[in-house]
Amino acid sequence: AEAVVVVDPGSPVVPAEVELFQALPEGAPPPDVVVLAVKPQVAPAALAGLPALVGPETIVISIMAGTMLAELAAFSGDAITVRAMPNTPAAVGKGVTALFANGLSDDARVSIEQLFARTGSVVWLEAENQFDAVTAVSGSGPAYVFRFIEALAAAGEAAGLPPELSEKLARATVVGAAALAEADPRSPRDLRAAVTSPGGTTQAGLEALDADPGLPALVRAAVRAAAGRSKELAEGR
Template sequence: MTLRGPQQTTVLLGTLTGAVWLLGCGNMGGAMLRRWLAAGLRPDQVTVITRTERALPDGVRWSPELPRDAAPDVLLLAVKPQQLDAVTPAVQAVRPKLLLSILAGVEEAALRRRFHADAIIRAMPNLPVAIGKGVTALFGSDVDGEARRTAEALCAPLGHHEWIADEALFDAVTALAGSGPGFLFRFIDALGAAGAALGLPEDQARRLALATVEGSAIMAASSDDSPAALADKVASPGGSTREGLNVLDRDGVLVRLLTETLRASERRNREMAAAAR
């Protein structure tokens, strides 16, 4: 798949030789870790810090608390945003070269007030990073070339990544790309349910909806045409696709619905940011 946009920087994870700590290892943190290991990060470089022990890839160290005898090159902050203040005292005791935070809604200034690190970068990955097809937005207001290269090396195995120039837009990016898979999964489900409403067996309608979305996304990502232009190519004048598009296009109903959806998600991100200040 070829994504249009900023050129991806290829940096081999195998060139990272320092320690990598993960504070929290839920669905997202675990998915990122598995992709990093597959891309060449050595398991003996990694320590996962969680309150309770869990199954981890072979060779990865687990600890119930942050090690006190050293500082990592990279500390991934992957707890829930609501746990930020609970983990702050422990994290303040170490100074990583790079603090990479995937906490939704927690601004860079809030991180800098709490933690000591040579560089702090916010990252917002989405769920498809688990298969190397995710999107990760990055922001750091004052990071040097080494920190940027390290962040890009960690994001490259996850899929597409882009730097965001203005942190004020990070909540919107989180709503679009971070939450976007959830909205698309709901759309796939609704498309299948609509097919079933027309009389198709539910399981068949679900398979057809999923395959249709998969093929269409791959085609859109690899095409020089915009998605809007591709939609018009499918829709012959007076044909059945055009009749369906007329429903979606009437009074901008689809754009208005999705704008309302993203605004609700963005608003919640702003609420979490306010709580973390």
Template sequence: MTGMPIGRIVLVGAGNMGGAMLTGWLKSGIPGDSVTVVDPNPSDAMKAKLAEAGATWTAEAGAAGRADILFIAVKPQVMDAVLPAFKAVVGPDTVVVSVAAGKTLASMESHLGPAAMVRAMPNTPAMIGRGVTGAFANDKVSAAQRDLVHQLLAVSGPVEWVGSEAEINAVTAVSGSGPAYVFYLVECMAEAGRKAGLQADLALRLARETVAGAGELLHQSPDTPDRLRQNVTSPGGTTAAALAVLMDEKGMQPLFDAAIEAARKRAEELAQ
């Protein structure tokens, strides 16, 4: 983190995503005593981490006090039940950040009142500092608040700001849900390897390490994905034979088109 003043952070929810964010904040140098976590049932490991960092934990919204940043990291299914208790936490200088899929700014305002608000969509690799987050800020968010939110989100990986709230649903479909697609790719590769004659455990190890290694190469290389693909593909070779199937008009692209659209529509439905 830079030397920008952080203020008081109230984090609602210390599960997988909230816990990952908190861990990143503490590692980046944010003082533990500037953070209050509101969670009715944090894990023992989380309680120990909070105690070690000097952060405050409470089960009650009323004990949180006024926040400079109210960070909402609960599941979208419980947002409507949880948010009303936090209206008193939001002051005129508070910025509210939500990572709940599908829950709109209008929905949050109906519970918290008009405020500076950011919708953000991180993904699960944030838990190891390798996530990516899409974010949208309403017009009440000041430049300083946006910079601060950017820093808080960036401890888990790159942050990409979008120009409209509707785009967050597409971000959710591509990167928010995206890790599951990659994990399923490993499952499919491993099963295909088993059917090709490999022992199941060997096929899984090969598929797992191949996807992890290819992802790291993509991360480190300045080349585009299509250039990296071409580098692996010899004309008339084994990779070209496989890609002829995967890149067929009924191959991966139309499947991904349909999958991303299904996820985007579901994100819209969650907002209803």
């Protein structure tokens, strides 16, 4: 990008080449791309000045959970409007972003894809109503994995390891398993089977993990709750 501008009423630390504004600038030429990253609850107040700022060539990308394209139309004036759901591993180029828009030109589609490809992989959704489930799986998902690291570290401590060592082992194990899942084309199921010696330690651990209610049921409940919250946000609650 030629110039990157951040609008934030606070004082976030931004890179030297980024300009910081406390409020939306008035009378500026229409930007190429605007990314809306405020909380959905503050959007009406924060974005009131946006229609006057954007032009018909501007691409407005909202990453707000639960804010529908139909609602975004009120903020985005003439601009091309896109919904995106990224996730925080984007900070290290390992994110995954789901995108959806109606009637995009091929050019717009390519530039949006290129923008998010800088932060990791990109998928286009077939329907806007997939966002609730997508938000619950990949938007919120990193937090489930971090929770797992915390739980594994705490369990190691309970099994007698010093806290620092246990956290180091738990973190390195999840990082290593994720890297293997990325590099090895086998399914997660096959990767799991490769660790699990018949009658060995892993089998004993997995049996406990799957005992009622079991990890799959807990994860299903987590995704259902997060998707439900996404729907509530869409209804303005």
